[in-house]
Amino acid sequence: MRKLVMIGNGMAGVRTIEEILKQSPEQFEITIFGQEPYPNYNRIKLSNILQGDTNFDEIIINPLDWYKENNIQLFTGETVANIDVEAKRVISNQGREVDYDELIIATGSNSFILPIPGADKKGVTGFRDIQDCEMIIKSAEQYKKAVVIGGGLLGLEAARGLLNLGMKVDVVHLMPHLMERQLDPIASSLLRAELESQGMNFLMEKETVEILGDERVTGLRFKDGSEVEADLVVMAIGIKSNTAVAKNSGIYVNRGIVVNDFMETSVPNVYAVGECAEHREIVYGLVAPLYEQGKVLAERICGGEAKPYAGSVTGTQLKVAGVDLFSAGEIFEDGSTKSIMIYNEYEGIYKRVLTRNNLIVGIVLYGDTKDSTKLFRMLTKKEDISGVSIFQTECSGSGASDDIASMPNDELVCGCNGVTKGAIVEAIQTQGLTTLDQVSHCTNAGRSCGRCKPMVSSILAHTLGDQFDSAAAQKTSICSCTTISREELVAEIKAKGLTSVKEVMNVLEWNNEEGCTKCRPAINYYLGMIHMDEYKDDRDSRLVNEKMHANIQKDGTYSVVPRMYGGVTTAADLKKIAEVAEKYNVPLVKLTGGQRIGLFGVKKEDLPAMWEELDMPSGYAYGKTLRTVKTCVGAQFCRYGTQDSMALGIELEKKFERLDTPHKVKMGVSACPRNCSEAGIKDIGFVGIDGGWEIYVAGNGGVDLRPGDLLCTVKTQAEVMKMTGAYLQYYRETANYLERTSKWVERVGLDHVKEVLADEETRKALNERMNQTLKKYIEPWNEAIQNEEIQDKYYAQHTIKVGE
């Protein structure tokens, strides 16, 4: 077998390898060196990580298993220091030597760091890799003020992330307009106004000349003499091709490693692809052109008839919530261009297409980008626009599906991966695809920035027609231990009568014998939900807090939060809490946001004794279960109260406490619409009105703030209990594990839930299943006090002294 070595384990390089494996899986013995200690991950999504939308695990594109399955020898955390082009051998910084027949350089680029005094201080970073991202997130925990240098794509995405991390952010930009290379002044000022309203502060036309501070940065100085404070500086002014290893080895380098139309460098059998490569004097910094390069290179290396790479036109989008923009091609008018423009200042919509000789040569869209794929196709295909209406007029009444029908087959759907509508339709038809995940896997559409996913979904729906099942199409597997989805799992448990976590993983052929932290708690939940009373809970499949019946803290201590039904307590209980807190030297006694008292910083081995002395039930402040029912004082005392909110709150909390739910559930009960218990942002909220109760659902006061929606209005407290029981049970039976009610309702639709609950028989059946389930629970703190085995296994700390 021929030996193929690749330097760099990033997006463009690994895509090239994927293409090679597709074309000729057996031809090469492949070795990859990657400087970063990770498998190939989606660098684009670092922005989303900073913005808090995803996590590192989820952005891995090729997990380590992928390398194994394809027999690729991967050395991570290892840099290639030298290429001996004569001997055809690479040498790593750890002294490893590997021979090659063909060598691909895919070393990407580095953040461009301004060569100014102080740029090496602590707290100054680029924004390029996981390490930068981690450093930024860590700084945000400790520091308050960030400055981003660079008002381009990367800088603005970083700035948005920093805002989400709770920092104050200044963006410093050299030019008078943001993203001046992609936007014209109108679009740019719309963008600036939007970002300012999101909390960004802009310092325009400022040239940074020095970074101030001792060891760590404290501020910046500009050329005009002014200064700003900063605890963190993110430089996002551009990228610099990483060409060091090529240059050292005598390969011709200009701005990047210079390649021809087949990605060949100046040295035989050595190729370059990605951001490190310069093709016809252009170095590209977006994945779409890099993936095109990868395809050409794969064909070349596999010995196929490669079509030369002729360069790309790229389109730009910004991944910032609340901003919808697209830009491609030329942006400035000259004597030979004519513009077609729509500008709706009121709604913040601006669209401009630049034309020359009846061809589109530039596009800027702000506020509404739904025409972007069509216009971009017209631009790249050089379609004649005479007689064509450029901007779709509104109110044509055509649904999404008509749009899809009229979409030409060669229209680009996924810009990042160059996938057309035709390719997607063909894959769906010839390979029998039914889910978005499958389409992504087969065609690559949606595997990079993810913006095209809604469009891919619509195409899937349109292509499958009646066979399309929207719920199934969104199918994603539970975790990487299996390919089956939640729906399949639940169906299999029922059909095959599976009764334990272990059995599920065995029978359904989990590829990881004992599962992981994602699937084990989920399976345990589904089993308990399905086998209402006979299932024996698998305590060791629960995560730490639920396993311990206490919330773990950063230093390994725990918190104790006893029940205080409806937030109502007694002097006797308060005394007990005070005594226990004193006796066990509890470092923090605090009123929680859930109307009760928390004891924080408790040693694990003190837990059982404290619980015993408190002699109060667990408040489950740690569980995927009912947390608290907040109440207002209500009609018993308040002059506005119309209902007894405390009594209802206490009844609800006593009835539903301990119930396992897909995620935590919080309730609030107010006795009038002034809503002092904040029932409007609870999973279920109750608001007393004259002669009845309004029931609100799917509120959330956490990460994705969402006001509740009115589910229904009922007359009596008994009806409240019935409706709540039915609603909660329906949530338990249909939500994904770890899906809060707010997300669940958005997924399945409020109207759907209303429809289900409108039927009295259904409500009755749901309540029966709920009541049967509720019977099985016992008080966990009391159980631990009674049971020595539990104490020994979970709460004991054995201390052994040696040599005494």
Place this chain on the structure above:
Amino acid sequence: MITTLTRIPVANYSNLKARAGYSLKINQTEIALFKVTNGKVYALENHSPHPKGGVLSEGLVSGEYVYCPVYDWKISLVDGRVQGPDEGQVRTFKVEREEDIVFIVL
């Protein structure tokens, strides 16, 4: 340098439950002891290499790995290595067994 190996009895094998972690303190060192499904026993320093630390003994055990309970890092019980994409290594201790007694070798 003279090093003396000490063997410290820490538990009765038959008392240990599979897929559970136990925390123990030997002098000043906190150790997490795990018995896995195949019956083997492992001992690691009870401290995650995550920059913010955290204990390991209460983590979820799967095969020969433990997931750190605080930040969900996956750590090998065999050599203490943190699994990608994270990195680091936890100190491991040698475990020996004689009859029903489990020893840690320091």
